[in-house]
Amino acid sequence: MSAPDWTGPYRDRAVVLRTYRLGEADRIVVLLGQHHGKIRGVAKGVRRTRSRFGSRLEPGSHVDVSLWRGRGDLDTITGADSSEGTEQFAALRADLASFGRAMAMLEAVDRLTLERTPAPELYDRLLRGLRSLVTHPSALSVGAFLWRLAELEGIAPDVGGCVHCGAATGLVALDIAGGGLTCLPCRPKAAVAVDGETVAVLRGILSGGLAEALARPASAATAAVERLGVAVLEQHTERRLRAPALLDAVAASPDRSR
Structure with a gap:
């Protein structure tokens, strides 16, 4: 995949398509965003029991996500919130x-x-x-x-x-x-x-x-x-x-x- 043409923070409303483990505490989350299409992002520390938003990033969840787009293939998920119009199913x-x-x-x-x-x-x-x-x-x-x-x-x-x-x-x-x-x-x-x-x-x-x-x-x-x-x-x-x-x-x- 080619490098993104811009970097920085962004938000989207998305459905979690799947997740898989990365290291001991992190997880890669694949989302389908309303505006950005399919996104692969790293949710750091979500497998720890005190994770702030890990439970909102289960497959099928519909959430508002905050991300940071860097130079690589994986973005970083900095937040996931449930708000009006979203569902955890x-x-x-x-x-x-x-x-x-x-x-x-x-x-x-x-x-x-x-x-x-x-x-x-x-x-x-x-x-x-x-x-x-x-x-x-x-x-x-x-x-x-x-x-x-x-x-x-x-x-x-x-x-x-x-x-x-x-x-x-x-x-x-x-x-x-x-x-x-x-x-x-x-x-x-x-x-x-x-x-x-x-x-x-x-x-x-x-x-x-x-x-x-x-x-x-x-x-x-x-x-x-x-x-x-x-x-x-x-x-x-x-x-x-x-x-x-x-x-x-x-x-x-x-x-x-x-």
Whole structure:
């Protein structure tokens, strides 16, 4: 990464995407700022029990942050405050299934976002996604978020018709590498089979029927939409997403009350 074109203090409102340890007491925090895009900053001493703001810098937290931009790749986080309009999303961390869904959203945004590049629409979409997990949880919360994220980034496959011949009906598979749905005669061997209900859900998500799609109960189609969304992002980033494995583990757990 090239050196920043300015140095000094700045503030932003941001969502914490992830954190990881640095030394014995510090932590690197990756944030998505409303005005500055993805930021990597060092929060010094936050792993000590007397840290002033460490608890506000957990993944998924929505905070007002103060930072210092130096000459290197890492900025320094000098403060993190909760104020009107920010949320800690404690309810998401209290429930394993909700936390897994939130982590899937955060990881997807982290993988697709360039550092120090403003992305206000992505910031707004992530914040709405996290809020919806609290207020209107849905079997399609993650799947719809991933597909709309792919659409925002310009990488969503075409679901309007066969990507190879244009046929609007008889669509039987998603050719992720080819960029869209396919009919049976055009289907490549590597394409993933889809049924008519899955196609209908995908079209709803991407074509103005999001509210209706989110109201659907859990089904094979909603699960397929989520798996396909993960596959689309993994194809684009050439890296596996880790959070979906947590979602699968929660779904398979006999203790669904956690």
